[in-house]
Amino acid sequence: MNWNFPAGNFTLRLPLVDQDGAALYDLLKEQTRVDHIPRLAMSVEAQALDELRRMAMRFETREAAFWLVEGAYDQQLLARIGIQKINWMLSSAQLQWELSDAADLPVLQEIMPAVLNFCFAELGLHRIEMRLRAGSEPHETLLQQLGFHYEGCLPAQVEYNDSSVDMALYSFLASDRD
Amino acid sequence: MKFTPELSFSGGRVRPLTYDDVDALFELYQQPELPGQRVLENKDNLVRMVDLSVQMAATQRGMMWALEVDDHIIGMVSAFDWQPSLLRTMLRVDGLPQLTLAQRSAALKTCMDFMADKYHLRNFGYQWIEGQNDAIKTMLTDLGFQQSALMRDAWRSGEQSFANVVQFNYVLDKKKPVAGRLGENSDINPGQNLNAADHSNGGDV
Numbered sequence: 001m002n003w004n005f006p007a008g009n010f011t012l013r014l015p016l017v018d019q020d021g022a023a024l025y026d027l028l029k030e031q032t033r034v035d036h037i038p039r040l041a042m043s044v045e046a047q048a049l050d051e052l053r054r055m056a057m058r059f060e061t062r063e064a065a066f067w068l069v070e071g072a073y074d075q076q077l078l079a080r081i082g083i084q085k086i087n088w089m090l091s092s093a094q095l096q097w098e099l100s101d102a103a104d105l106p107v108l109q110e111i112m113p114a115v116l117n118f119c120f121a122e123l124g125l126h127r128i129e130m131r132l133r134a135g136s137e138p139h140e141t142l143l144q145q146l147g148f149h150y151e152g153c154l155p156a157q158v159e160y161n162d163s164s165v166d167m168a169l170y171s172f173l174a175s176d177r178d
Numbered sequence: 179m180k181f182t183p184e185l186s187f188s189g190g191r192v193r194p195l196t197y198d199d200v201d202a203l204f205e206l207y208q209q210p211e212l213p214g215q216r217v218l219e220n221k222d223n224l225v226r227m228v229d230l231s232v233q234m235a236a237t238q239r240g241m242m243w244a245l246e247v248d249d250h251i252i253g254m255v256s257a258f259d260w261q262p263s264l265l266r267t268m269l270r271v272d273g274l275p276q277l278t279l280a281q282r283s284a285a286l287k288t289c290m291d292f293m294a295d296k297y298h299l300r301n302f303g304y305q306w307i308e309g310q311n312d313a314i315k316t317m318l319t320d321l322g323f324q325q326s327a328l329m330r331d332a333w334r335s336g337e338q339s340f341a342n343v344v345q346f347n348y349v350l351d352k353k354k355p356v357a358g359r360l361g362e363n364s365d366i367n368p369g370q371n372l373n374a375a376d377h378s379n380g381g382d383v
Contacts, residue, residue: 090334126340127331152327155349156301159264164301164354169327 001122003065007114010078010107012067014059017052020068023077024048033098036136038160055082062086066096069103069111079103081115083128091126093119097139105145112146120174129171131157136168143170181235182243185292187284192243192255194235195228199244202251203227209274213309214335238262238297245273245285253277255289259303265354266301267293279317287321290348300350307333308341315344323348 004013015024025048028034031041042048058064066082078100083093095115099108119125132139134153144150148170156164182194195203200221207218218224227242234240240260245253253273260267269290271282293299304323306315319325323346331340 090332091340092332126334129329129332149330151329152325152345154303154326154345155347156266157264169329171330171332173331175331 004067005114005118006072007069008110009072010111011070011072012081012111012115013070015052015055015066015068015080017049017056020052020077021045021048024052024068024080027077027080027100028098033100036132036139037096037098038133038158038165058084062088067115076102078107079111081111083119083125086123086125091124093123093125093128095128095130097130099139105142108142108146116172116177120177126174127171128173129169131167131169133158134166134168140168140170146172147176148172149176179236181232182241183292185243185288187281187288189281189284190245190247192245192285192289195231195242195244197225197228199228199251200224202244203254206251206254206272206274211272211310212307213333213341214339234258234260240267241289241293243285243289245271245277245281247277247281253282253285255285257289257293260299262297264301265299266303267299268303268305270304279313282314283317283321294350294352298355300352300354302348302350304346304348305329305333306344306346307335308343309335315346318346318348321348 004011006012022045025042025045028042028048028051034041042051055064055066059066063086064082064084065086066080066084068077069079069081070077079097081095081097083095086093103111116128119128129151130143130148131154140150149172151169151171154167154169157167158165180194184191184193203224204218204221207224210217231240231242234242238260240256240258242257243255244251245255253271256270256272257267258270269286271277271286273282290299290302293302302323303326304318306318315325325344326347327345329343329345332343333341335341
């Protein structure tokens with residue numbers, strides 16, 4: 001199975017440990033890009049290398065798959081989009097994204113249908129959900145504009161900066177494409 | 179070593195699983211209550227489950243209790259997806275038809291109280307799956323749970339069929355434990371103060 005695929009003017013590919021560290025660090029060193037997860041931004045480039053290794057290990061066990069989204073022509077990294085906690089029994093997975101400023105709604109409208117189609121058609125999944133810090137704008141608006149359904153808010157799911165964080169829950173089903 | 183305690187509740191008790199329970203557990207899983215859950219065919223799986231119940235409790239990943247009424251196992255209480263650092267876990271009760279809602283509720287509360295007291299857990303989740311007894315939802319809200327989310331098609335009930343899941347959470351209104359030196363924060367870390375003979379007052383001497 002080929003895990004790399006095109007999406008309009010963009011390409012999605014699995015990261016390469018020995019090649020993508022600098023670009024990934026540039027993306028993930030900004031706190032605003034990971035606030036919604038929530039997670040601390042990277043502060044040294046070595047963290048990107050560590051993250052790449054973790055991604056590779058999690059992919060080997062098919063527990064997760066993360067793609068780097070690049071412009072098809074300029075090869076600039078626009079976002080990292082991934083699925084994790086893949087549950088092959090329940091046919092579900094959790095979506096996660098970190099977006100650069102350039103990854104706005106029109107861009108995501110090109111990328112996300114390809115990602116979801118890959119998850120449903122190639123991987124045979126039925127449900128893709130995203131959990132993100134409640135009140136995370138513009139991410140929640142983007143999800144709704146992309147057709148995700150708001151399902152509720154799970155209380156006190158994560159401990160972050162000495163606070164319990166509630167996580168909003170959105171989902172997209174294979175049948176939502178019809 | 180024993181990691182799962184025996185606890186009494188009004189009308190029965192919960193206790194750790196043992197190998198002697200395999201026949202009773204096999205009987206329990208002949209009448210699965212979750213939509214799509216298959217009838218268990220192999221008793222060997224239950225021997226493995228007893229092993230797992232010890233391993234999970236020892237490593238704080240989960241806890242399983244046999245639910246007994248009149249010395250007969252008529253159900254199980256399970257804590258799973260236990261996140262010690264995040265102070266939360268998910269709960270589940272499996273029961274034979276004769277397990278009443280009152281017994282189910284009392285057993286659940288007893289196990290929650292233990293985990294809140296012993297491990298400082300403060301967020302308990304419970305997933306009700308479409309097709310289960312509706313009255314379980316009322317039982318949960320009566321216990322203090324609140325509906326958090328309606329998760330579409332989050333449970334697989336067949337090869338190509340799915341069921342909605344209603345997630346409930348019960349978040350206790352209590353202080354979180356804070357790491358500290360001996361004697362610090364003794365009101366919320368009673369175990370830290372080794373000088374206190376009586377911990378019921380929060381460890382203060």
